[in-house]
Amino acid sequence: MAWAAEEQKRALLPPLASGEEIWCQLFSEPAGGSDLAGLRTRATPADDGSGDWIVSGQKIWTSGAQHSQWGLLITRTDVDVPKHKGLTMFFLRMDCPGVEIRPIRQANGQSGFNEVYFTDVRIPDAQRLGAVGQGGRCRSPP
Numbered sequence: 378m379a380w381a382a383e384e385q386k387r388a389l390l391p392p393l394a395s396g397e398e399i400w401c402q403l404f405s406e407p408a409g410g411s412d413l414a415g416l417r418t419r420a421t422p423a424d425d426g427s428g429d430w431i432v433s434g435q436k437i438w439t440s441g442a443q444h445s446q447w448g449l450l451i452t453r454t455d456v457d458v459p460k461h462k463g464l465t466m467f468f469l470r471m472d473c474p475g476v477e478i479r480p481i482r483q484a485n486g487q488s489g490f491n492e493v494y495f496t497d498v499r500i501p502d503a504q505r506l507g508a509v510g511q512g513g514r515c516r517s518p519p
């Protein structure tokens with residue numbers, strides 16, 4: 378709501394607010410829970426000059442991923458800077474090629490959470506939120 382381009386807000390926020398489209402938060406990972414900056418899911422620039430990003434890695438504890446049309450995704454784009462400075466935020470369709478959702482079966486038999494795997498998922502640069510390396514800031518308003 379705070380960081381997308383105006384035309385993206387106009388297109389995406391009404392169906393989010395009405396519940397017509399559901400979003401999930403793709404933040405936590407096996408190596409990045411409380412210490413979010415420990416996350417390892419990588420986004421690297423595509424080598425075809427398209428400006429797209431290629432994402433590979435794994436998220437966990439993603440509430441409602443199996444019901445979501447969209448996901449808010451934080452990735453590592455730079456491994457050569459202090460870890461909290463190398464993060465970049467994107468949004469993506471959950472039915473993108475390369476996205477695999479695996480529900481976690483709880484003791485009560487329900488599956489509120491999921492593992493989400495990314496294998497060479499292509500995300501347009503237009504779906505980046507905030508500046509490259511500033512992804513940690515996008516969890517709160519500018």
Ligand SMILES: Cc1cc2nc3c(=O)[nH]c(=O)nc-3n(C[C@H](O)[C@H](O)[C@H](O)COP(=O)(O)OP(=O)(O)OC[C@H]3O[C@@H](n4cnc5c(N)ncnc54)[C@H](O)[C@@H]3O)c2cc1C
Nearest residue numbers: 401402403404405406407409410411412437438439440441
């Ligand atoms: C109901 C629920 C829904 C969730 N939904 C989502 C979701 O939709 N998307 C998503 O991305 N994540 C989600 N999460 C994950 C959540 O937001 C946290 O990322 C996650 O619970 C914390 O990471 P962890 O489980 O790896 O625990 P750890 O980070 O491994 O922490 C384990 C324990 O160590 C303690 N600890 C950690 N670091 C320190 C420290 N430096 N000093 C002292 N103690 C410390 C913690 O307080 C905790 O008690 C959900 C969690 C819950 C419970």
